[in-house]
Amino acid sequence: MRNLIFIFALIASPLTAQDFSEGSEAKTWNLYAEVPARFEAKVVDVLCELTGDCADDCGAGARQLGLVRSVDNVMVLPMKNSQPAFTGAAEELAPFCNQVIEVDGLMIEDEDLGASNIYLVQRIKAGDADWIKANTWTKKWAQKYPEAKGKGPWFRRDPRVKDVIASEGYLGLGLEADETYAEENF
Template identity: 70%
Template sequence: MMKFLAPLAALAFAAPLAAQDFSENSEARSWDLYAEVPARFDAKVVDLLCELTGDCPEDCGAGKRQMGLLRSADNVLVLAMKNNQPAFTGAAVELAPFCNQTVTVDGLLIDDPDLNAKNIYLVQMIKAEGTDDWVKANKWTKEWAAANPDAAGKGPWFRRDPRVQAEIARDGYLGLGLEKDAAFIEEHFE
């Protein structure tokens, strides 16, 4: 009996397998981020809240929820946190049209156990299953501008975003309340 249990115990207590290398054929452009690695893989586009809690609307939350990638090779849930634009925004907008579909993505994977950063993904290109056409993941700012026509102007989008402005009006720039904000501004800027 021990002869059969020993190999099973060795497997159970063995060091975890090395992370898979998804860099083959990747054409992702570096962002010079710490622990970034080019990664191209097939995955099912999923609603993260659905995957984690079982709250699963048909349309993946109609673009109002964070999207994730359930990687086909190992069934790992990868957190899509950014699109191919300079701001750290847009992954959900880019992936929502592919809700519950299998796609191939190309981008940057951040995986660093020292930082507790695991399976964080910056999607740059998306290709729907059964097609040869890659779609650049760069439409977030155009969609934001179309949804916020009264916020047109120069400067970063977040300085003009009505949601951001409403938060600042309610809680101040620091998020600690208007009185704390006023005291901080007086102490540091006047």
């Protein structure tokens, strides 16, 4: 039995160590364990893939999206687009729900960190179309929340963030905890 497990481990190890950097034009973010990665994948609703609880249009922007790589059927989790904040991946991929596309970005894979198949998508290509930059999140956010127009970072103006702060406080421990903290520290 041990020999059989060892043989399967040897066969599987090249799949886990695949190099997807060929042809990648991904720009570095100087993050620990980042590696350029370009591959073909199907855009999927993660909850649907894992549990069978499927929604129309991959949840219409209300669910986390994933990429199932064509070459090895491994699910990759896109966590951000090419903008500075760790946002936007689902928004960028939503128009491609259940389609096979090509993506280019950075993969973070590190056993010590516990990171596996974490992806930062920078470019998307569907079929014969040209590459598009995955950088539209803030524009789409501004269209969705025109009342949040103004200076400063988007998250300081986002009505959803403001609602959470109003009910839970800045520390997320309730308004009373915020008051106590302010009294003790300022």
